[in-house]
Amino acid sequence: MGSRPARTTYEITPKGQDELDNLLRGYWWEMKPVSDPFFAALAFLPALSREEAAAALRNRAAQLRAANDGVEVAAEKGWLREKPVHVTWMWELMVARNEGEIAWCEWVAGLVESGVSYLPEKVSVEGLEWERWRKQVD
Structure with a gap:
């Protein structure tokens, strides 16, 4: 231990x-x-094609599922049982939040794929090319 x-x-x-x-x-x-x-990226949803937006949302849901699966594996291996109960609760909160976002991502991806319009009818913000975006996603 002389090297420490x-x-x-x-x-x-x-x-x-x-x-x-x-x-x-x-x-x-x-x-x-x-x-x-x-949240900032979502504000620019119209910048993506419908196909890419839906794919990105489904990918986000898949990443969140993978994170939840990792917690489940850790629990199965006993890692969480070795922690104080409040630490387990913390991980359970993360899983619950992820489950809510997974459901939301899948729901919105379905809306995007179904053709629901998500651009305002009239936008008076100069410099934002909403008309170009509308043509791209509608």
Whole structure:
């Protein structure tokens, strides 16, 4: 063990403890917006062809299913049983959120494939080529 560096021990300062307490309670008691770049991309849905948009949504659903499958495999191998119960709950929350998004992705992909129009009739924003996009997706 002579090749290992010396062990360093850190202690939290009273100021650091106060900051931790404030952050922790803030995350427990206040809703914070989740920043997912997918929301920005979804705002530009008309930039994709219907075929690509539906395929991308189904791919997102598949990726979320794969993440859920990974949690299931970890649970089957006993990894989650070795963790405190609240850690298991955390993973279950992630799976539940993913299941909701999977259902949403499949639903919207179906709408896109069915031809539902998702462009506004009139847009007065100069510089955005909505008419070109409308022709591409309608």
